[in-house]
Amino acid sequence: MSLDWSDYDGVLFDLDGVITPTAEVHMRAWAAMFSQLLTDLGVAEPYTDQDYFDHVDGKPRYDGVRAFLASRGIELPEGSPEDPPTAQTVSGLGNRKDAVFAEELRTDGVEAYPGSVALLDALRERGVPMAIVSSSRNAPAVLEAAGVADYFPVVMHGGVAAERGLAGKPAPDTFWAAADDLGVARDRAVVVEDATSGVAAGAAGGFPAVVGVDRGAGEQALREAGATLVVQDLAELLP
Numbered sequence: 001m002s003l004d005w006s007d008y009d010g011v012l013f014d015l016d017g018v019i020t021p022t023a024e025v026h027m028r029a030w031a032a033m034f035s036q037l038l039t040d041l042g043v044a045e046p047y048t049d050q051d052y053f054d055h056v057d058g059k060p061r062y063d064g065v066r067a068f069l070a071s072r073g074i075e076l077p078e079g080s081p082e083d084p085p086t087a088q089t090v091s092g093l094g095n096r097k098d099a100v101f102a103e104e105l106r107t108d109g110v111e112a113y114p115g116s117v118a119l120l121d122a123l124r125e126r127g128v129p130m131a132i133v134s135s136s137r138n139a140p141a142v143l144e145a146a147g148v149a150d151y152f153p154v155v156m157h158g159g160v161a162a163e164r165g166l167a168g169k170p171a172p173d174t175f176w177a178a179a180d181d182l183g184v185a186r187d188r189a190v191v192v193e194d195a196t197s198g199v200a201a202g203a204a205g206g207f208p209a210v211v212g213v214d215r216g217a218g219e220q221a222l223r224e225a226g227a228t229l230v231v232q233d234l235a236e237l238l239p
């Protein structure tokens with residue numbers, strides 16, 4: 001089963017892991033930072049990919065740090081977003097991971113998933129308005145690097161959400177704001193997400209279709225978070 005596009009007027013796409021394979025870049029950067037942290041703190045239980053999917057995936061930067069530390073009972077000072085990457089604070093750790101992410105983006109670049117570009121082309125052809133709703137402050141740079149910025153008149157990213165005081169995923173607020181900015185009624189918009197936190201945000205927002213893209217989170221976890229449909233690739237959604 002796919003979607004009947006005549007039921008919808010617009011699409012709200014997550015970016016990392018949905019349009020571009022950058023969820024993997026985030027994952028690697030988080031693993032490098034958290035693994036070193038646990039070693040430095042003398043914690044024996046290693047950081048795993050499951051930690052990423054359960055606590056970090058899809059959430060705003062410092063929310064992800066906070067959630068993982070809480071899961072291990074580790075308490076560190078909050079610090080502030082201006083903290084240098086060397087600071088042993090929630091913000092400093094988030095910024096430490098960001099330095100690793102930025103370096104990989106700069107050296108390796110990024111290419112959008114071909115199936116995702118095929119869907120963007122088909123929807124643009126039909127005149128369907130599309131927005132990006134990403135927790136990442138790096139979303140504009142990723143969209144530019146992948147050459148797909150032009151599809152999206154609205155880009156609701158982590159920096160915009162912070163400026164506007166919007167709660168991040170799994171809260172639905174950024175999706176609601178993007179639908180409003182795009183001029184699409186909330187009950188006629190599709191959400192497309194690869195993270196359980198993002199799927200949960202779409203479900204909490206009352207959107208009529210929440211598509212989970214399984215890039216590792218697992219079909220069952222996506223369905224339990226509220227996905228109404230799970231696909232492996234966005235080409236499965238082609239009209």
Ligand SMILES: O=P(O)(O)OC[C@H]1O[C@@H](O)[C@H](O)[C@@H](O)[C@@H]1O
Pocket residue numbers: 016023026027056057058059060061064098134135136137138139158195
């Ligand atoms: O640190 P950034 O670039 O603002 O990104 C925040 C989050 O953005 C999400 O899109 C990613 O799934 C997370 O892995 C990432 O932590």
